[in-house]
Amino acid sequence: MKPRRFLYLSLALLASVWVLVPIYLLAISAFGGPETINAWPKGLLPARISTATLAFFFAVRGVWDAILNSILVAALTMAMSILLGAPAGYALARFVFPGKDGYRLLVLLTRAFPIAILALPLTVRFIEIGIYDTVFAVALVHTALALPFAILVSSSLFMGVPKELEEAAWTLGCSRFQAFREVVWPLARPGIAATMIFAFVVSWNEVFAASVLTLRERTLTAFLLTSLNESPLHFRFAGGLFLIVPALVFIFAVRRYLFSMWGIANR
Amino acid sequence: MARILVEDIKKTFGKFVALKSVTMEVADGEFTVLLGPSGCGKTTLLRIIAGLETADRGEVRIGERRVDHLPPRSRNIAMVFQNYAVFPHMTVFENITFGLRMQKRGSEEEIRRTARWAAELVHIESQLDKYTGQLSGGQRQRVAVARALAVRPQVLLMDEPLSNLDALLRLEMRAELKTILRECATTTIYVTHDQVEAMSLADRIAIMHGGEIEQYDTPLEIYRNPATLFCGGFIGSPPMNFLEAEAVAPGRWRIGDFELAGPAEGARLLLGIRPEDLEPAGEGEPALVGTVQVVEPLGSHLLATLRLDGRLLRFAGDADLPLRPGDTLRLRPRADRLRWFDPESERAVRS
Numbered sequence A: 001m002k003p004r005r006f007l008y009l010s011l012a013l014l015a016s017v018w019v020l021v022p023i024y025l026l027a028i029s030a031f032g033g034p035e036t037i038n039a040w041p042k043g044l045l046p047a048r049i050s051t052a053t054l055a056f057f058f059a060v061r062g063v064w065d066a067i068l069n070s071i072l073v074a075a076l077t078m079a080m081s082i083l084l085g086a087p088a089g090y091a092l093a094r095f096v097f098p099g100k101d102g103y104r105l106l107v108l109l110t111r112a113f114p115i116a117i118l119a120l121p122l123t124v125r126f127i128e129i130g131i132y133d134t135v136f137a138v139a140l141v142h143t144a145l146a147l148p149f150a151i152l153v154s155s156s157l158f159m160g161v162p163k164e165l166e167e168a169a170w171t172l173g174c175s176r177f178q179a180f181r182e183v184v185w186p187l188a189r190p191g192i193a194a195t196m197i198f199a200f201v202v203s204w205n206e207v208f209a210a211s212v213l214t215l216r217e218r219t220l221t222a223f224l225l226t227s228l229n230e231s232p233l234h235f236r237f238a239g240g241l242f243l244i245v246p247a248l249v250f251i252f253a254v255r256r257y258l259f260s261m262w263g264i265a266n267r
Numbered sequence B: 001m002a003r004i005l006v007e008d009i010k011k012t013f014g015k016f017v018a019l020k021s022v023t024m025e026v027a028d029g030e031f032t033v034l035l036g037p038s039g040c041g042k043t044t045l046l047r048i049i050a051g052l053e054t055a056d057r058g059e060v061r062i063g064e065r066r067v068d069h070l071p072p073r074s075r076n077i078a079m080v081f082q083n084y085a086v087f088p089h090m091t092v093f094e095n096i097t098f099g100l101r102m103q104k105r106g107s108e109e110e111i112r113r114t115a116r117w118a119a120e121l122v123h124i125e126s127q128l129d130k131y132t133g134q135l136s137g138g139q140r141q142r143v144a145v146a147r148a149l150a151v152r153p154q155v156l157l158m159d160e161p162l163s164n165l166d167a168l169l170r171l172e173m174r175a176e177l178k179t180i181l182r183e184c185a186t187t188t189i190y191v192t193h194d195q196v197e198a199m200s201l202a203d204r205i206a207i208m209h210g211g212e213i214e215q216y217d218t219p220l221e222i223y224r225n226p227a228t229l230f231c232g233g234f235i236g237s238p239p240m241n242f243l244e245a246e247a248v249a250p251g252r253w254r255i256g257d258f259e260l261a262g263p264a265e266g267a268r269l270l271l272g273i274r275p276e277d278l279e280p281a282g283e284g285e286p287a288l289v290g291t292v293q294v295v296e297p298l299g300s301h302l303l304a305t306l307r308l309d310g311r312l313l314r315f316a317g318d319a320d321l322p323l324r325p326g327d328t329l330r331l332r333p334r335a336d337r338l339r340w341f342d343p344e345s346e347r348a349v350r351s
Helices: A003-031 A052-059 A063-094 A100-112 A115-129 A135-159 A163-171 A176-205 A208-213 A220-227 A233-253 A255-261 B042-050 B092-102 B108-121 B137-150 B167-184 B195-201 B219-224 B229-234
Strands: B004-013 B016-026 B031-035 B057-062 B077-080 B155-159 B187-192 B204-209 B212-217 B241-249 B252-255 B258-261 B268-273 B278-280 B288-297 B302-308 B311-317 B328-333 B339-341
Touching (some): A003 A052, A063 A100, A063 A135, A063 A176, A063 A220, A115 A135, A115 A208, A135 A208, A163 B077, A176 A220, A176 A233, A233 A255, B016 B042, B016 B212, B031 B195, B042 B077, B092 B108, B108 B137, B167 B195, B195 B219, B204 B219, B212 B229, B229 B241, B229 B339, B252 B268, B278 B311, B311 B328
Parallel strands (some): B155 B187
Antiparallel strands (some): B204 B212, B241 B252, B241 B268, B252 B258, B278 B328, B302 B311
8 A cells, every 4th residue: 555545544534533433422322321321341332222311311301492492593594594695695606796806705704703702792782672582693693604605605506507598598588587596596406405404504503602692592502501510421412412413414415515615526 | 570770889898898889780581690800899799689788878679679778588589609508407398498488478289389390490309308418519509599499589699609519510500500590581690700600601791890890791792892901801711912002103003013903092002812813824924923932732722822022922723733832923813803902091992
């Protein structure tokens, strides 16, 4: 084996282990029943498969509310990111306007601020206007996080649809809107779906803003974070697993588009 | 079917003037080709007629209707694009019927019949259920033509429709397009930079240069009587020869030692003569005398490049002429094919 290839494989292996081992530990702890958590050495597979831990997790008061809140926030984030991001992306892709490059940069700059800088002043403002501790308020902040991706990715998606296709549709009797609906949208749809899922995952995983902006209307991440200290170990493992599985499944489902999003050609 | 009237169209992109002031009329059912080098404004003019660009000023009329304020969909046009622009997420049938469906023209049955008619016209009736991604470039362009013809437009606009095809296919499609379009008798504007395509297809050619139409006439008239130096140099392969001539007496002109009759006015003019309008001269006859530099036997004829007092002269003659580089050749221009140009204005001077 050539040294370069060896190095490459080792790094790939290291990266995989880095990601997979914690997930594996989470999984066996969540499915192994309460007693396997403190067992040492751990078996490669849990001694027995048990749903007791997960059942316990879902039975805790507030968990279902938190899950529902998380789903609501993520769905709102997804909807708002696309409704705001896709038109902005379309404008960036199709029109020439003064300050276009500046606008593109500005969009990215919102990600340059740490979330804490965004969340704390917003808390004050949200209390003032009376939307503090609501699902909508959290979704607003999450949209701010997901929007730059939504804009830039959808702009590259729309750029991938040749302008002539739209023009051909115009000459064949379409209004601008019809041409978008009949030609641009069907071609961009798979990528838009990937962008939406990405926005969903961003929101689903976000913990800081969600914790700061809510008291009772906790999302799952915020709920787990605040209840970590007073809950048994196996509860934390079950919660952790439940948090990462949807994100993993979603990311896996749209990985092809994430590659193209980041400019890595895999076709 | 309708005539097209373009009046005083001006268009700038930032500081670049794409069209200075273009006025032209295309008669009902006529096939007009806009011909010119890249950047001459021909595609811009086509897109203004289509409504895909907005002119800075001027009028566009299709039929008796003024259309320059209307969106493309209300202009009763159809367009064929250089890169085909067929919809990849639709089958050939859906592509061809797209315009009819969007304009809600006719019943399901009528639309189906029109689609079949258009598909048969361009010989793709066996491909109707395929997606356009499964088709070759030539077939895609056929779909694009069928899609444009299916809406029965008053005006058909074509933007370099053959230039993405390989040479052999282009030749085949060119002949076929001519047949199809004659059958439909739709008023057509066709943009190209290929002079052979223009000559072979057009009823009339508009030669564009630097945002202006330099000449708008039948192919043969443009070939025989170019209005400007540019037209003479752009049309014809090889292009027209231009030789500097000095007046020796009113109506008598001299090129080197060769004297000939010409316009009565002017002191210095350029003589334009096509390579095939030069003939070998007999001994003792007055002639242009040059040294052969390059001989290109092309089969159908022979092309020679001569040096004549420091100028180059192209001569197209009989394929059997025994010419070699270094030979001295005596040539006589055909008197009825002499064309004169003013070197200042670059425009033709009538003799």
